[in-house]
Amino acid sequence: MKDANMTKPCIICVAITGSLPTKENNPAVPITVAEQIESTQEAFEAGATIAHCHVRDDEGKPTSDPERFGRLKEGLEKHCPGMIVQLSTGGRSGAGQTRGGMLPLSPDMASLxxxxxxxxxxxxxxxxxxxxxxxxxxxxxxxxxxxxxxxxxxxxxxxxxxxxxxxxxxxxxxxxxxxxxxxxxxxxxxxxxxxxxxxxxxxxxxxxxxxxxxxxxxxxxxxxxxxxxxxx
Amino acid sequence: MKDANMTKPCIICVAITGSLPTKENNPAVPITVAEQIESTQEAFEAGATIAHCHVRDDEGKPTSDPERFGRLKEGLEKHCPGMIVQLSTGGRSGAGQTRGGMLPLSPDMASLxxxxxxxxxxxxxxxxxxxxxxxxxxxxxxxxxxxxxxxxxxxxxxxxxxxxxxxxxxxxxxxxxxxxxxxxxxxxxxxxxxxxxxxxxxxxxxxxxxxxxxxxxxxxxxxxxxxxxxxx
Ligand SMILES: [Zn+2]
Ligand SMILES: [Zn+2]
Ligand SMILES: [Zn+2]
Ligand SMILES: [Zn+2]
Structure with missing residues (x-):
């Protein structure tokens, strides 16, 4: 957690693929990890400081899959150096303890x-x-x-x-x-x-x-x- | 609903057998419908104006049984004339629509x-x-x-x-x-x-x-x- 970044008023939190939209609803919504990293980098370069992240499975459905979260986190760290990575533990992506399966990745933040x-x-x-x-x-x-x-x-x-x-x-x-x-x-x-x-x-x-x-x-x-x- | 009774500051709401206590926890807690009517009458005579009611089955467990609620309501109307009868539709007494099974009794009030x-x-x-x-x-x-x-x-x-x-x-x-x-x-x-x-x-x-x-x-x-x- 970079607390230096947590000072007002410069925090902009960008939500990467909220848990609801799918490609069917909106073809422009980034779905693959590569697409997510690309769109986040644009937001990062425009000044966003926190990336609030959801991931999708191959069918475009919300998932808590630690492997996908891991690839996203790695890509963000590489392409958006210093950006705070916040992974979602929200209930739309899984049930029970699977919701926290990505926490061992030690992201900067996670939703709770x-x-x-x-x-x-x-x-x-x-x-x-x-x-x-x-x-x-x-x-x-x-x-x-x-x-x-x-x-x-x-x-x-x-x-x-x-x-x-x-x-x-x-x-x-x-x-x-x-x-x-x-x-x-x-x-x-x-x-x-x-x-x-x-x-x-x-x-x-x-x-x-x-x-x-x-x-x-x-x-x-x-x-x-x-x-x-x-x-x- | 007796709206005349709903003016400040004289409303005292008496909870008859909240959904949690059982005879094992507290032998003085009224459980049977007859016991409930008796204790409510005491509260009524002491000035209580609303009776918030739960009922119990034969094992003392919370239930939404309309028949029991019906007997309680009838007894209260007889022994506490003018008292507002409020029946609980709370989730401790049942699941799904059984929680509202007593509403056709048209009590003055019900919890929601x-x-x-x-x-x-x-x-x-x-x-x-x-x-x-x-x-x-x-x-x-x-x-x-x-x-x-x-x-x-x-x-x-x-x-x-x-x-x-x-x-x-x-x-x-x-x-x-x-x-x-x-x-x-x-x-x-x-x-x-x-x-x-x-x-x-x-x-x-x-x-x-x-x-x-x-x-x-x-x-x-x-x-x-x-x-x-x-x-x-
Ligand atoms: Zn935020
Ligand atoms: Zn979220
Ligand atoms: Zn009340
Ligand atoms: Zn209650």
Missing amino acids: SVGSNNFPTRVYENPPELVDWLASEMVKYGVKPEIEAFDLSHILKAADMFKKGQIAETPYVQFVMGVKNAMPVDRDVFEYYIKTVHRLFGEDANWCAAGIGAHQITLNDWAVSSGGHART | SVGSNNFPTRVYENPPELVDWLASEMVKYGVKPEIEAFDLSHILKAADMFKKGQIAETPYVQFVMGVKNAMPVDRDVFEYYIKTVHRLFGEDANWCAAGIGAHQITLNDWAVSSGGHART
């Missing part, structure tokens, strides 16, 4: 969901035991988590985990808004999220925000004007 | 979880489809929901459902705090919950709060001094 919530058509399940295990793997392999806050309690849970040593450094929280049946895009809540991060983690605590789909522009606007990090 | 979250050792699953179905049954049978807010997004989800007609009247929200891995007992969040209820549902909107176990006293203190309803 610390609670459960609803998604548009199902429950996004992050059972307590799995959360604890993923966090312990991150401590073990020196991976800084990005806490995916789909709801307010997830920020308080991160504080509790930090207090207990389950998270090694001051939690770095991403507010996720605009997912149907989870937290909507709401400015008042957004302000309260920031207030809560500062209350729990100090005035210097970093955070970022992600709006889903069309909400991304709104959330980036809000984030950049409030001292948070943008996500593209 | 509108999102998912973690519990101490598992995920509390309220999939979107089930939430929609339970809400539609409540509209169909004229049952006022009490929204169980285990997290902030649940209050915003209730607002969305109200806007869409999935909830017939101004939502009545209960803040649930102190469940491990869900929302902790946090005064700042509690104040923000109240602020959010007033922002979304108006200054006159009623709400109540429930603290789990030892937290109940704290939450009642906070609720009563902030214009909410107590739960005993």
